[in-house]
Amino acid sequence: MTDDSKAIVPVWTLATGDVRVPVLTGDEPMTPERLAELRGVLAALADAPIATLEAHPLPEKVDRSRGISLDAASPLAQHLSQLIAQTTQGSSKAAAVTASGEGLYRMVIPAKVAAQVAQGIVSPMGSKAVAGGVHGAFQDATGKIVAQATLVPVGQVAAAGAAGGAGATAAVAGSVALTVAAPLVLMAVAVGVSAHADRQRQQAIERITELLEQLTEDKLNDERRELDGCRFAIDKATAILLDQGKLGVSLGLDSAAHAIGKALIDADERLGRWRDALDKLPDGKPVEIATLAKSFPGIDDHGGTFRTHLEIAALAIALQRRVIVLQAVEHAQSDPDNLFENFTRELKRDQQRLDEMESGIAGVLVRLSALELARPGGRRPVFTGNEVDRLMRVAHRIRRLGEGVTTTGRAADVAIEIARDKDGSVVVFPALAA
Structure with a gap:
């Protein structure tokens, strides 16, 4: 132009x-x-x-x-x-x-x-x-x-x-x-939404890979590999449906959906523990770093288990978004005389739980970012420069957790x-x- x-x-x-x-x-x-x-x-x-x-x-x-x-x-x-x-x-x-x-x-x-x-x-x-x-x-x-x-x-x-x-x-x-x-x-809509969800998956994988380089937890690495492996079945199913073909058991989509479902259950349980931990903190009082790290391991570090759990949850949600679109397209194509009503109904069916999970995670991050950190406990009236530097560094990282959090607003x-x-x-x- x-x-x-x-x-x-x-x-x-x-x-x-x-x-x-x-x-x-x-x-x-x-x-x-x-x-x-x-x-x-x-x-x-x-x-x-x-x-x-x-x-x-x-x-x-x-x-x-x-x-x-x-x-x-x-x-x-x-x-x-x-x-x-x-x-x-x-x-x-x-x-x-x-x-x-x-x-x-x-x-x-x-x-x-x-x-x-x-x-x-x-x-x-x-x-x-x-x-x-x-x-x-x-x-x-x-x-x-x-x-x-x-x-x-x-x-x-x-x-x-x-x-x-x-x-x-x-x-x-x-x-x-x-x-x-x-x-x-x-x-x-189907292809655009699927491409958007896959873009989110790619970004989550990149962040998880970076975070896991700083950790030695094999369990988290296994979670990442199992989830990312689901994309092959999803990609094949997407290609077949967009060519108006029929999905078969040989694609492995059922196994992929099962793995994604397990990851979503894990994410939901972790979200519940995070909320409970925040609810137990004293209202309006500063929180020590050590106390916070017990419920949010690694929150005081650049990477950490907590941040990896966040990205794994984001990956599972992105993959499930693509599965929902596949289900909607398959259902809509089965009734070609009534495409859009079936399509929107199928999209809405499972989205609410994902929306609630994303909203819950966003709420946890916002609450964490608003916390005031206490100085390390002890009898010494004066703290070393290293202790002060660490307190300021961790406070800055925690405040940044609330940055970029998307809250539900006016539809665009x-x-x-x-x-x-x-x-x-x-x-x-x-x-x-x-």
């Missing part, structure tokens, strides 16, 4: 069912702010989930290793190709932008809908994580932010394909043109970015807060 106010960005309004909403926009260009308002209004008025899909130029450099690759024959790639082919026939501007066959397609799901399909899964990423993302689509070659593009709605075209297909357009007199694309939205729009190559293959990047 160039820094040019005449740059054209086609925008599709996608519905996951036959809905009717008032006319909110015609074929006139829109600003990004106007598009955001439109998404919110459509989400509020429509009974079925509404999303928008923007077609941006593909950046010269895109880190495809962060996403999930699907070939041109995959259902998601085919649905996207079908949408482009059938809807751009009625829009010369959209046809011109998509003529090369490649591009970065950005699907944005409003907060209302995101709360249904991705609550607890997608959360805002920090600047460091975003810098490693694919937002180059909104920058020029020098990294300068470009926000001058003209957003052009893709107008109504003749209905194509069966209702619920990737190219069926639902529009009646007095309503806005909505392309019914439930399979496309379903697959994009969820963005899923899809890089499409000329051969029709796609790479779906981790879903993130728009």
Whole structure:
């Protein structure tokens, strides 16, 4: 994309069912702010989930290793190709932008809908994580932010394909043109959420590996290996489901789910012990380091068992997020006439326990970060410089436990970015807060 106010960005309004909403926009260009308002209004008025899909130029450099690759024959790639082919026939501007066959397609799901399909899964990423993302689509070659593009709605075209297909357009007199694309939205959400959860797994593994280098506890290392080994079965199951295949026992997904379940039980028991330990501390009084280290071993060190337990819990949660998405996709594909309702119902079913666990761990970290440390006990009125330095060092580490803790707040729009190559293959990047 160039820094040019005449740059054209086609925008599709996608519905996951036959809905009717008032006319909110015609074929006139829109600003990004106007598009955001439109998404919110459509989400509020429509009974079925509404999303928008923007077609941006593909950046010269895109880190495809962060996403999930699907070939041109995959259902998601085919649905996207079908949408482009059938809807751009009625829009010369959209046809011109998509003529090369490649591009970065950005699907944005409003907060209302995101709360249904991705609550607890997608959360805002920090600047460091975003810098490693694919937002180059909104920058020029020098990294300068470009926000001058003209957003052009893709107008109504003749209905194509069966209702619920990737190219069926639902529009009646007095309503806005909505392309019914439930399979496309379903697959994009499934792959984007799965990629996001796998990104969390990778980050947790990196931190666990670093922490275990400072420990000699074989049990923790075994826990890490068993959990990380589950990803092979999950990766295979993801690939099969995204190709609309059937899962079999030979994949080992049942064994992986069992191992993840055991890890979650361990994490829940540890969370209970941490809460009990904090409840037993005297209110409003300083706590000695030695007392704290009994319940939170290694909290006074750079690594430590406690921090490793935190990362193992994060790893188990990330893996379970992917399993939940697999279960939801499998269930939704078993009833293709009712994709999104089944999909959201399955996602919600097991998410609550994970959300509660993450919230509980966050609460423990916040409580720990607020503790005041006492000086070492003893009869000496004066303490050595080393003792003072250690007290300050540990206090600083404990305060930092509360940094970066994500607390549940107002739901944000969820963005899923899809890089499409000329051969029709796609790479779906981790879903993130728009």
